[in-house]
Amino acid sequence: MLLPVEAKKFSLRDYQIDVRSQVYDYYRCGIKSVLVYAPTGAGKTAIASKFIADAISKGRRVLFCVHRVRLVKQTQKTLLKHFGIESGIIWADYPIDYEKPVQIAMLQTLQHRELPPDIGLVIVDEAHTSAYYKICRSIFDTYSGGIWALSKCFFVGLSASPWRSKTTEGFCQFFGAIARAPYPQQLIESGYLCRARQFGYNGLIDYSKLDVSSLGDYTLKSMQRVCTPQLNDEVVEKYLELCPQRKAIAFCASVNQSQDLAAKFSALGITSAYIVADTPEEERVTIFEKFASGEIQIITSVCVLCEGFDEPSVEAVILARPTRSRALLVQMCGRGLRLHPSKEDCWLVDFCENISRMGFPTNRYPTPLCPTFKRSEELDDWFKECPNCHAIVPKPSRICPNCGYVFPLSENSDIEPEELPPFGEIFSLGQKRQAKYYRKLIVWAFKEEKPRLVVEEKFTEKYNYNAPPEWAQYAVFNNQSRLINYNQQIYLRYLLRQPQSINGKVTAWTVEMMQLEFGERVDCQLKRWWEIFQEDKPFNSKEEMDDCYKLKVEYYQYQTFAHDLLALLNLAYDEGLKYYLDVTQKAKAKIEILYSLKDKPKALAAAYLTSSSIEKQIIENSINTELKEKIDSAIVHHWDSIPVA
Structure with a gap:
C-alpha cells in the first residue's frame, strides 16, 4: 500500500544513481539477474529501496529476502519513511499479509512457507551468503518459470563482499552480470566513509595448529586451539x-572466547558485553542501545555483527580471530567505517595477521562472478608491521606514515631472466643456450652498472658473431607489467649513463633499447625525482620531503597500481636523499668559504648570493650571529654589482 503523504524526500547519491543505471542497462540487454557490489556504508538499503519503489510504480510486486533479523526491520523502516510503502513481513510469528505489494522475508522462515504469488522483482540481500541457501535456488526457479533467461521476473543480489572462501565457488550460476559501486577507499576519499588506520600484532597465534574446512575457512575446532x-x-x-578510550567491537572465534574477552575487559573497568547466536532479541536490542549511548564501550561477538550491524559510532574494530575469507575480513572491518560526528577515523586492530595476509579491507579487489581458484592470500604479499607503532604498512615503505619510523634498507631481490620470449624464432639447442647467455649478460650489466657495450663484446668474443637485437627483447624485466612505470624509469636512468646516450640525453639508441625492453609504446621521458613527487622543484628541506613521502605512502597504498606507485616513490626518495646529502656537503664547504671571506664584503656577499635557496637555509642555520650581520651588511652595500643565483 502506498502512503505518499507520509513519505519524506529521498534522493540517491551520484554513485547510487550510477549503480541503478548499470542494473537497468543489463535488464535492457536481456540479463534478468544482476549482482550489485556496494561496500559497507555505500547505502545498499537505499539502493534496494529505490529498486523497490521503481518496481511498485510499474505495478510489480517485490520480494526482499534477508537472513538477518535487523535487516528486516531496517528495510521496512526505510521503505515506509522515504517512499511511503508498507510491507508485509514473513518471519517467525508475524501475521502473513500477502496482499501488500512488498514482502520482506527471512530466508530461514521462507523455506517453511508458501512463496508469495505474482512477484515481479526479487532482491536478495547479503547475496554472497544468501544465494547459497537452498531456498534461494527455489525462489529463482519458481519466479523465473524454471528458465532464467526467459524470466518475466527480475532478480537483484546485494553484497558488500562478493567473494567465497571456497575457491571453486562463485556467483555466475545465480547472476548474469555485476554492477559495481565505488570501492571503500574511493568512498573514503569522497567523504562517504571515515578514514581507516590499521594496526597489527603478529606472531600471537600458531598457524600450524589451524585446519581448513571444506568451505575454505579455518575450522571452529582448530581456531579454539589458538x-x-x-x-x-x-x-x-x-x-x-x-x-583505551575508543568504542570498539571485537570479533572472536567462539562463544567461549567472546564471553572471556568481554569479562576480561569488564574486570578492568571497561564496560563490555557479548552477543552470540543464542542471545535473545530483546537483550540484543538493549546492548545495542547502551553501546550507541556510550554506556557500553566494547561489544564482543562471534559472527553476529558481521552483517546488518550499522552502528556508526564504532571507533575501533578488534580482530581477535583468524580467517581465510576476504569476504569476512571486509565485512568485519566495514562495521567501523561509517561516518559519525564523534570520530575522524576508525582503527582496525588485527591480532591474527589477517590484514598482513589478505590486504587492506579498504583496497580495491577483483569482484569476478565466476570462481578464481586462487586464495586471497595468494594474490598479494604486500604488508609489514611497523616495529615502533605496530601500524600495518606496505612492504616497500621506507618511512612509517603513522609514526615516522625509518625502516632499515633491504636488498632488492635478484633479477633473473625467465624463459625466452616468443620471438617467433625456432631455436636449436645451441641457439637457445646462446640466446639465454646473451640475456643473462644484459641482466648482469644492468645490475652491476656495466656499460652495455661490454655485453656485445663478451658475446662476440665467445661466439664470434653479433647477437640479433631481438634476443634482447624483455631481457631484464620479463615483460612484467606490475612495476611498469618504475621499471621504465630505472632502466632509462641506466641507459642515460651509457656513452651512447650523449651527454645524458635521450638518443635514437636510447629509444631503441627502451623499445626492446618495454615495447614500441614505451615512455622515454625522464622524470626527475621531485617530479615523481609531483613537485615543480626540489623541496626546501629533507624534512619537507619526508612529510610528503609519508602522505603519499598513506594515499598510494590503497590505489589499484600501488606496487608501481610506491616503487617509483622510493626511487624518488632515494634520489632525493642523495640530493640533500650533496647539498649539505656543498653548504658546509660554502660556510668555510664565508668565514674565510668575512673581512672581504663584496666577495662575502657574492659567495652567499650565488648559493642555492636550500644552501642558504643550511648556512643561516649554521653560522654565528656575527657572520650573519656581516653578510647582511655586505649585501646591502654591494647588491648592484653581484650576480645572484
Whole structure:
C-alpha cells in the first residue's frame, strides 16, 4: 500500500544513481539477474529501496529476502519513511499479509512457507551468503518459470563482499552480470566513509595448529586451539596500550572466547558485553542501545555483527580471530567505517595477521562472478608491521606514515631472466643456450652498472658473431607489467649513463633499447625525482620531503597500481636523499668559504648570493650571529654589482 503523504524526500547519491543505471542497462540487454557490489556504508538499503519503489510504480510486486533479523526491520523502516510503502513481513510469528505489494522475508522462515504469488522483482540481500541457501535456488526457479533467461521476473543480489572462501565457488550460476559501486577507499576519499588506520600484532597465534574446512575457512575446532584466554590477555593488554578510550567491537572465534574477552575487559573497568547466536532479541536490542549511548564501550561477538550491524559510532574494530575469507575480513572491518560526528577515523586492530595476509579491507579487489581458484592470500604479499607503532604498512615503505619510523634498507631481490620470449624464432639447442647467455649478460650489466657495450663484446668474443637485437627483447624485466612505470624509469636512468646516450640525453639508441625492453609504446621521458613527487622543484628541506613521502605512502597504498606507485616513490626518495646529502656537503664547504671571506664584503656577499635557496637555509642555520650581520651588511652595500643565483 502506498502512503505518499507520509513519505519524506529521498534522493540517491551520484554513485547510487550510477549503480541503478548499470542494473537497468543489463535488464535492457536481456540479463534478468544482476549482482550489485556496494561496500559497507555505500547505502545498499537505499539502493534496494529505490529498486523497490521503481518496481511498485510499474505495478510489480517485490520480494526482499534477508537472513538477518535487523535487516528486516531496517528495510521496512526505510521503505515506509522515504517512499511511503508498507510491507508485509514473513518471519517467525508475524501475521502473513500477502496482499501488500512488498514482502520482506527471512530466508530461514521462507523455506517453511508458501512463496508469495505474482512477484515481479526479487532482491536478495547479503547475496554472497544468501544465494547459497537452498531456498534461494527455489525462489529463482519458481519466479523465473524454471528458465532464467526467459524470466518475466527480475532478480537483484546485494553484497558488500562478493567473494567465497571456497575457491571453486562463485556467483555466475545465480547472476548474469555485476554492477559495481565505488570501492571503500574511493568512498573514503569522497567523504562517504571515515578514514581507516590499521594496526597489527603478529606472531600471537600458531598457524600450524589451524585446519581448513571444506568451505575454505579455518575450522571452529582448530581456531579454539589458538584463540585462547592467553590470546585474549594479549588483546586486552594491547588495546589498553593503543586506544583505551575508543568504542570498539571485537570479533572472536567462539562463544567461549567472546564471553572471556568481554569479562576480561569488564574486570578492568571497561564496560563490555557479548552477543552470540543464542542471545535473545530483546537483550540484543538493549546492548545495542547502551553501546550507541556510550554506556557500553566494547561489544564482543562471534559472527553476529558481521552483517546488518550499522552502528556508526564504532571507533575501533578488534580482530581477535583468524580467517581465510576476504569476504569476512571486509565485512568485519566495514562495521567501523561509517561516518559519525564523534570520530575522524576508525582503527582496525588485527591480532591474527589477517590484514598482513589478505590486504587492506579498504583496497580495491577483483569482484569476478565466476570462481578464481586462487586464495586471497595468494594474490598479494604486500604488508609489514611497523616495529615502533605496530601500524600495518606496505612492504616497500621506507618511512612509517603513522609514526615516522625509518625502516632499515633491504636488498632488492635478484633479477633473473625467465624463459625466452616468443620471438617467433625456432631455436636449436645451441641457439637457445646462446640466446639465454646473451640475456643473462644484459641482466648482469644492468645490475652491476656495466656499460652495455661490454655485453656485445663478451658475446662476440665467445661466439664470434653479433647477437640479433631481438634476443634482447624483455631481457631484464620479463615483460612484467606490475612495476611498469618504475621499471621504465630505472632502466632509462641506466641507459642515460651509457656513452651512447650523449651527454645524458635521450638518443635514437636510447629509444631503441627502451623499445626492446618495454615495447614500441614505451615512455622515454625522464622524470626527475621531485617530479615523481609531483613537485615543480626540489623541496626546501629533507624534512619537507619526508612529510610528503609519508602522505603519499598513506594515499598510494590503497590505489589499484600501488606496487608501481610506491616503487617509483622510493626511487624518488632515494634520489632525493642523495640530493640533500650533496647539498649539505656543498653548504658546509660554502660556510668555510664565508668565514674565510668575512673581512672581504663584496666577495662575502657574492659567495652567499650565488648559493642555492636550500644552501642558504643550511648556512643561516649554521653560522654565528656575527657572520650573519656581516653578510647582511655586505649585501646591502654591494647588491648592484653581484650576480645572484
